[in-house]
Amino acid sequence: MPMLASLIVQRTNTSARRAALRFVVAVLATVTVVCGAFLALDTEIPEWFPTVGRWIPAVVALAVIRAARLPGGLVYWWKLRPGGWRRLLAGAAVGVLVLVAVYAVAALLAQFLGIATVIDAAALGSVALMVPVFAVVFAVSTFGEEVAWRGFLQQAWSGWSFWRSSTSIGLVWVAFHVPLHGAMAVQGTLPWSTAVSATLALLPLGILLSAFVMRWGSVWPAVFAHAAPLTTLNLLTEPGELGLGDQLTIVAIGSALMLAAASVLSNGRRARSRVAAAA
Template structure:
């Protein structure tokens, strides 16, 4: 077969326009519905024993790396079941070309993930909501953050290849904001059964469940923005790993525990956090719009 004929039947690379660009592919609504229902059903089945008191939430902690691969496993299973005429690897944006842009966006995201907790802590401390109180081993722990980002990417790839990869490509005709918010909303919703399990087991209280859900919604917009900026899912993979390492390190080792705050200070701290995330979203969304021209 000639190179011309091979190229003519090869599915095009996914395009993710900033502005709405028409309707979804004919297969997309049914695909998305089946994906959403199957993923949520499996997640609820995993969490139900904890809700009923038949299993400790410690078991969920142990299987978290496997749970994080559920979205991509379900995407691949549904893709194969539907026999979709798009290549999984390209549709999930697993390439890194142009490599320079991909790594530049990862660097930009690292700066954002450092500035978000830095600005949040600075504002919260200045408002008297929390105290700046570095833990005894904070300096040593900080040295482990970058290696932990790399290790964590093995598990965050399992989520991001689906969320900011395959699903972002599938919803791309809706434009940046509609596709991003749809993914962010379901991503946050998908975490609720797990959060409810920790709440049932006494590991989280109701206010933590609510704040975590909003934080997920806001951080999801940032992760989608870097997919748009780079054209690759890898910055989102790295960014998700940074959420689980850089932010966890900062909030666990540099300030007093927010879980022990009275309601007034707790919600004040939450509002500061959301305001800083909002600022990050504005900056990155503006960069996405500028790149789109």
């Protein structure tokens, strides 16, 4: 019986990884075709598309999971179990607070280095009031991404180490945004410097979001943290005046902070898992 159970698990893992590969190919092809169509038709990408387009990964993941007939259903593969309302709220709150803290520290360091100045106290107060409200509102949109990237894909690659899986997911997530950011830059609706810096910043953000999912065993903290309508640039005065070099410096600062936070969260999770196994 143990050998049979092990065989079943092995076959499920193999099927899941094959499904994950099909998902990656399909989702990248889909967003490339859609953005290419906007360019071919000489139609400006509407402002609502980046928000609605976040549901493309969820739709593709759903189709792949159904086609592969993976056992467990969407609750399992999308990691939707919150572990109770208290755990859900705690995870969501911690996720948002950690991400906001990273952006705030990065903004202060940018000011310390003379790159830019932080917005005044009144503006900071307005931002603080805005974050929790919009994190809930925008979660409707980010849900479509997180259940696919940090839900399905992270679950399918759960046999890998945290850093291998989270980095791989982050790289695919970056690739997913390249056609969109590139098309918007070509059309002139997004400066090239912002397109480059914003795309690169997704890798460390994706790793941190994966750490939230690993720490809480649920996709919900990543959903709400991703929905926080904030970046380091929002906390700086006249961010549009920053050149590519300054933007990349700010991205590097934020990346270091995010990776440090991800390391703390992932190490804590593994330590608790080892203690539980020993008991």
